[in-house]
Amino acid sequence: MKDAIETHIPTYDDVLAAHARIAPYIHRTPVLTSQFMNELTGADLFFKCENFQKAGAFKVRGACNAVFGLSDDVAAKGVATHSSGNHALSLSYAAGRRGIPCHVVMPRTAPEAKKAAVRGYGGIITECEPSTTSREAVFAEVHARTGADFVHPYNDPRVIAGQATCSRELMEQVEGLEAVIAPIGGGGMVSGCCLTLSNIAPHVKIYAAEPEQADDAYRSFKAGHIIADDAPNTIADGLKVPLKENTWHFVSHHVTDILTASEQEIIDAMKLTWERMKIVMEPSCAVPLATIIKNPDVFRGKRVGVIVTGGNVDLDKLPWM
Amino acid sequence: MKDAIETHIPTYDDVLAAHARIAPYIHRTPVLTSQFMNELTGADLFFKCENFQKAGAFKVRGACNAVFGLSDDVAAKGVATHSSGNHALSLSYAAGRRGIPCHVVMPRTAPEAKKAAVRGYGGIITECEPSTTSREAVFAEVHARTGADFVHPYNDPRVIAGQATCSRELMEQVEGLEAVIAPIGGGGMVSGCCLTLSNIAPHVKIYAAEPEQADDAYRSFKAGHIIADDAPNTIADGLKVPLKENTWHFVSHHVTDILTASEQEIIDAMKLTWERMKIVMEPSCAVPLATIIKNPDVFRGKRVGVIVTGGNVDLDKLPWM
Numbered sequence: 001m002k003d004a005i006e007t008h009i010p011t012y013d014d015v016l017a018a019h020a021r022i023a024p025y026i027h028r029t030p031v032l033t034s035q036f037m038n039e040l041t042g043a044d045l046f047f048k049c050e051n052f053q054k055a056g057a058f059k060v061r062g063a064c065n066a067v068f069g070l071s072d073d074v075a076a077k078g079v080a081t082h083s084s085g086n087h088a089l090s091l092s093y094a095a096g097r098r099g100i101p102c103h104v105v106m107p108r109t110a111p112e113a114k115k116a117a118v119r120g121y122g123g124i125i126t127e128c129e130p131s132t133t134s135r136e137a138v139f140a141e142v143h144a145r146t147g148a149d150f151v152h153p154y155n156d157p158r159v160i161a162g163q164a165t166c167s168r169e170l171m172e173q174v175e176g177l178e179a180v181i182a183p184i185g186g187g188g189m190v191s192g193c194c195l196t197l198s199n200i201a202p203h204v205k206i207y208a209a210e211p212e213q214a215d216d217a218y219r220s221f222k223a224g225h226i227i228a229d230d231a232p233n234t235i236a237d238g239l240k241v242p243l244k245e246n247t248w249h250f251v252s253h254h255v256t257d258i259l260t261a262s263e264q265e266i267i268d269a270m271k272l273t274w275e276r277m278k279i280v281m282e283p284s285c286a287v288p289l290a291t292i293i294k295n296p297d298v299f300r301g302k303r304v305g306v307i308v309t310g311g312n313v314d315l316d317k318l319p320w321m
Numbered sequence: 322m323k324d325a326i327e328t329h330i331p332t333y334d335d336v337l338a339a340h341a342r343i344a345p346y347i348h349r350t351p352v353l354t355s356q357f358m359n360e361l362t363g364a365d366l367f368f369k370c371e372n373f374q375k376a377g378a379f380k381v382r383g384a385c386n387a388v389f390g391l392s393d394d395v396a397a398k399g400v401a402t403h404s405s406g407n408h409a410l411s412l413s414y415a416a417g418r419r420g421i422p423c424h425v426v427m428p429r430t431a432p433e434a435k436k437a438a439v440r441g442y443g444g445i446i447t448e449c450e451p452s453t454t455s456r457e458a459v460f461a462e463v464h465a466r467t468g469a470d471f472v473h474p475y476n477d478p479r480v481i482a483g484q485a486t487c488s489r490e491l492m493e494q495v496e497g498l499e500a501v502i503a504p505i506g507g508g509g510m511v512s513g514c515c516l517t518l519s520n521i522a523p524h525v526k527i528y529a530a531e532p533e534q535a536d537d538a539y540r541s542f543k544a545g546h547i548i549a550d551d552a553p554n555t556i557a558d559g560l561k562v563p564l565k566e567n568t569w570h571f572v573s574h575h576v577t578d579i580l581t582a583s584e585q586e587i588i589d590a591m592k593l594t595w596e597r598m599k600i601v602m603e604p605s606c607a608v609p610l611a612t613i614i615k616n617p618d619v620f621r622g623k624r625v626g627v628i629v630t631g632g633n634v635d636l637d638k639l640p641w642m
Contacts, residue, residue, distance in 0.1 A: 030351065032373075051599045052353075113596065271636055275434065278372045278632035280599040311599035315592055321642060 008246050012199035014161040015168060015192075022064040022162060025097055029053050029166075031173045031305075036276045041292050042300040046174045050166060051281045051311025055093040055121070057086035058166050058189055058309050059153070065162030066151040067094035075100050080148035082106070082128070082139040085114040086238060086310050087153035092123030103148050105139040111237070111314035131231040132242065154188030155244035163192030170305050171196070177204055179299065181288040182307035184208035184217045184258065185239035187247030189307060194254035205256040207298075209288040211236045211266060217243055218258045221251065235263055235319050238284040238310065259298070261290035267319045269293060280311045283319060329567050333520035335482035336489060336513075343385040343483060346418055350374050350487075352494045352626075357597045362613050363621040367495045371487060372602045372632025376414040376442070378407035379487050379510055379630050383480030387472040388415035390479055396421050401469035403427070403449070403460040406435040407559060407631050408474035413444030424469050426460040432558070432635035452552040453563065475509030476565035484513030491626050492517070498525055500620065502609040503628035505529035505538045505579065506560035508568030510628060515575035526577040528619075530609040532557045532587060538564055539579045542572065556584055556640050559605040559631065580619070582611035588640045590614060601632045604640060 032047045050058035067079060078101030081091050088104040095102035104123045106115065107130035118125055128138035143150055151159065166189065167180060180197065182189045190208045197204045210217050214232035220243055228242035243251060251258075261269070270286035273279065285308045292299050292306070353368045371379035388400060399422030402412050409425040416423035425444045427436060428451035439446055449459035464471055473480065487510065488501060501518065503510045511529045518525045531538050535553035541564055549563035564572060572579075582590070591607035594600065606629045613620050613627070 056599065274601050274636055275634075278377065278601040280595050280601060313596075315595055315639075315641065318636075318639075320636065 008157050009249055010157040010161040010164070010195060012195065014157070015164040015196060018065040018161040019165040019168060021068050022061055022165065025064045025068070025094065026054050026060055027052060028169055031170065032277060032279070034277050037289070042296055043292065044303045045292070046170070046177070046303065046305045047277070047308050048166065048170045048305060049279065049308050051279060051285065051308050053310070055090045056117070056310055056312040057090060058163060058307070059086045060090035060093055061165050062156070062159030062162030062188060063087065063090035063094040063151065066156060066158040067091070067098050067100070069158055070149060074149050078102060078146060078148040079151050080104070080139070080143050080146060081151050081153060082135045083153045085110050086312060088118045088123060089114060089121065089312065091151055092118050092121035096122045101148065103142050103146050105135060105142055107135065111312070111317065113314040114312055117312065132228070153241070154186035154191070155246045157246060159188055160191045160195060160246060160250070163188050164195040166307065167193040167196040167305070168200070171201055174303070174305060176303050177201070177305050178302045179205040179207060180305040180307070181207040181209055181292065183236065183239055183284045183287045183309055184210050185284070186241040187217065187243045187251050189309060190255065191247045191250035193307070194250035198254050206254055208251065208255050208258045209291040210258055210260050211239055211287060212260045212262050214240050215260050217251065218260050220248070221255065221258045224252070236266055236284040236287055238282060239287065259291035259295055261287055261294055265290040265294060271320050279308070280313060281308050282310045282313055285309050329478050330570055331478040331482040331485070331516060333516065335478070336485040336517060339386040339482040340486040340489060342389050343382055343486065346385045346389070346415065347375050347381055348373060349490055352491065353598060353600070355598050358610070363617055364613065365624045366613070366627050367491070367498070367625065368598070368627050368629050369487065369491045370600065370629050372600060372606065372629050374631070376411045377438070377631055377633040378411060379484060379628070380407045380474070381411035381414055382486050383477070383483030383509060384408065384411035384415040384472065386483030387477060387479040388412070388419050388421070391470060395470050399423060399467060399469040400472050401425070401460070401464050401467060402472050402474060403456045404474045406431050407633060409439045409444060410435060410442065410633065412472055413439050413442035417443045422469065424463050424467050426456060426463055428456065432633070432638065434635040435633055438633065453549070474562070475507035475512070476567045478567060480509055481512045481516060481567060481571070484509050485516040487628065488514040488517040489521070492522055495624070495626060497624050498522070498626050499623045500526040500528060501626040501628070502528040502530055502613065504557065504560055504605045504608045504630055505531050505572070506605070507562040508538065508564045508572050510630060511576065512568045512571035514628070515571035519575050527575055529572065529576050529579045530612040531579055531581050532560055532608060533581045533583050535561050536581050538572065539581050541569065542576065542579045545573070557587055557605040557608055559603060560608065580612035580616055582608055582615055586611040586615060592641050600629070601634060602629050603631045603634055606630050
């Protein structure tokens with residue numbers, strides 16, 4: 001049993017292999033700074049802009065690592081997943097680049113812009129109800145019917161190794177980082193940060209930021225074991241999913257703290273970023289900044305990397321409208 | 322008379338002096354590309370992102386050149402201007418950096434976000450009606466009362482030389498450009514492009530893009546003399562002002578063509594850019610892309626620089642809301 005679990009935990013060698021494998025299909029995204037944000041928070045913030053990533057989100061890193069690591073035999077049946085949006089988009093993009101089918105189970109409540117984009121990349125959508133229970137039931141049917149390779153949006157070691165390439169780039173782009181903060185839903189990006197930083201920069205603190213209204217990771221972290229909500233409700237729609245065993249491994253071993261923000265704090269931070277930094281990003285990406293503004297003593301005077309995870313927003317349904 | 326006019330036309334030496342003078346106060350803004358936009362238009366588009374510029378717009382280049390070129394005696398009385406928004410913001414920023422007062426006459430209909438930002442930089446606002454006539458009358462009173470140095474938003478040679486630094490950077494950042502396109506209102510940015518490109522890259526074609534509903538530059542270009550509208554109406558609020566003699570000099574001598582787009586075409590291009598490129602930009606900035614989409618034969622197969630002029634948008638009044 002011990003061996004079986006260990007095979008699911010990716011290593012830093014897996015990260016290096018992933019980075020070489022996915023490099024032709026992803027952007028090395030820019031790092032932006034803002035004098036306004038630095039003065040507001042008292043910290044030196046370095047925004048790693050995965051909203052400019054292919055398919056509009058960091059998730060293309062993990063998706064490409066999974067898709068391009070498949071043998072030709074397995075790849076022929078395609079890939080399948082369930083996702084709140086960006087993983088669906090990213091897996092469709094990756095499958096399209098390899099020329100294989102991609103089956104996606106998505107909540108019927110997902111933003112129209114994301115559904116249209118999935119179809120634009122050639123993804124085949126089956127809709128489910130917006131709960132973890134429904135999602136898993138509908139997915140089991142699709143998976144059994146197609147025989148496609150299941151690429152979990154975050155609990156898959158190939159996906160975690162792929163996401164870990166983001167913080168590897170960030171460490172190359174910014175010197176002297178003292179902390180990194182990323183939003184946490186299922187924990188794929190945070191696990192990737194843990195995997196990279198615990199290997200190449202173990203002195204860098206790792207913070208996860210979560211909506212108060214979907215704070216299962218926060219409560220899990222405090223309790224010492226996974227606590228999952230079914231169907232939490234937050235504007236940060238990418239962060240509604242619970243931790244799983246592989247991401248819990250990283251979160252429980254390497255995260256310094258998990259900080260939370262209210263819906264209004266998230267919306268205010270999102271609007272402020274659009275206004276002052278002139279970038280389009282999802283509500284999920286605003287959670288880290290919201291928690292930095294809320295907890296100035298934690299970050300003041302520090303050089304902090306902030307992962308801006310994605311930019312796929314339904315512009316007809318902005319949260320301040 | 323000939324000599325008097327010639328002293329108002331800046332030279333490329335003025336551009337080089339301006340660039341050295343303003344460098345400490347501005348950003349060298351990035352150039353972004355988009356595979357989606359290239360496939361859509363059939364051209365290779367290079368977006369020069371002045372929406373990421375200090376004070377949120379290219380106008381800070383001309384404003385800084387004017388403010389930091391003043392003698393201490395003149396500077397002591399401050400600077401003054403009238404502006405539809407971004408020049409007001411930029412001059413306030415520049416004056417603030419030099420520690421001198423900045424008096425601004427703004428239309429009462431200007432976006433609230435712009436007024437708040439002017440005040441945030443320390444600018445002193447006097448409101449006028451949204452017409453060229455009212456603007457000039459109110460400004461005359463403010464100017465007489467304060468004795469401040471008048472920095473016209475675009476007809477000032479110091480301003481034109483400052484704006485010209487943008488296309489100088491673009492030519493350093495992108496090899497082999499065959500055309501540059503920028504929005505045209507009063508013609509400050511387009512004149513800057515003409516000044517730079519006619520000196521260092523005279524083979525590069527220069528296009529100006531204008532809203533159909535504020536097409537005075539288009540009609541002037543076709544007629545061969547300045548035609549001005551009083552109070553034109555367009556969503557591209559930065560482009561409502563008419564050409565003046567100094568900008569007309571450059572436009573009439575060096576512009577290849579002026580292309581126009583409807584309000585809906587501008588809004589569609591703006592929303593598409595936000596969705597696919599994940600950048601916040603003003604309606605004015607969408608006019609060039611709208612005209613490229615509308616005139617594919619002009620740009621297909623060419624390497625085209627697109628000036629994204631600014632990102633100061635009232636997020637509570639987006640045109641597709």
